[in-house]
Amino acid sequence: MLRRAAPRSKTATMNPPSIHTEMLRVPATHPALPGHFPGRPLVPGVVLLDRVVAAVERVWHARVSGFAQVKFRRPLLPEHMAELYIERGAQLHFRIHAADELLASGIAELAE
Numbered sequence: 732m733l734r735r736a737a738p739r740s741k742t743a744t745m746n747p748p749s750i751h752t753e754m755l756r757v758p759a760t761h762p763a764l765p766g767h768f769p770g771r772p773l774v775p776g777v778v779l780l781d782r783v784v785a786a787v788e789r790v791w792h793a794r795v796s797g798f799a800q801v802k803f804r805r806p807l808l809p810e811h812m813a814e815l816y817i818e819r820g821a822q823l824h825f826r827i828h829a830a831d832e833l834l835a836s837g838i839a840e841l842a843e
Contacts (some may be wrong), residue, residue, distance in 0.1 A: 749791070754813070779835055795840065796840050824839075
């Protein structure tokens, strides 16, 4: 499992769905960055998905079994702040934003 910075989070619960948001930042020292890409590092998509999985486990005590859909639209740079937004209803939808730009979105599947 990859190391994570402690998130600042805010969770609101409605019946249903439940919504969770938290800020995330990947440090420049993260071990996945040197090879992705040398000289101009970008946060790999798998690191962002790892943050989604960790938030779901921490907030809902549920396990993600996979992702039905994922779209990476823009890169996240090391040390830049982004907001993770997760909505749990019949499906678990997530979005990652930085400023007003959508960086990634998708649907996570939960293990039964």
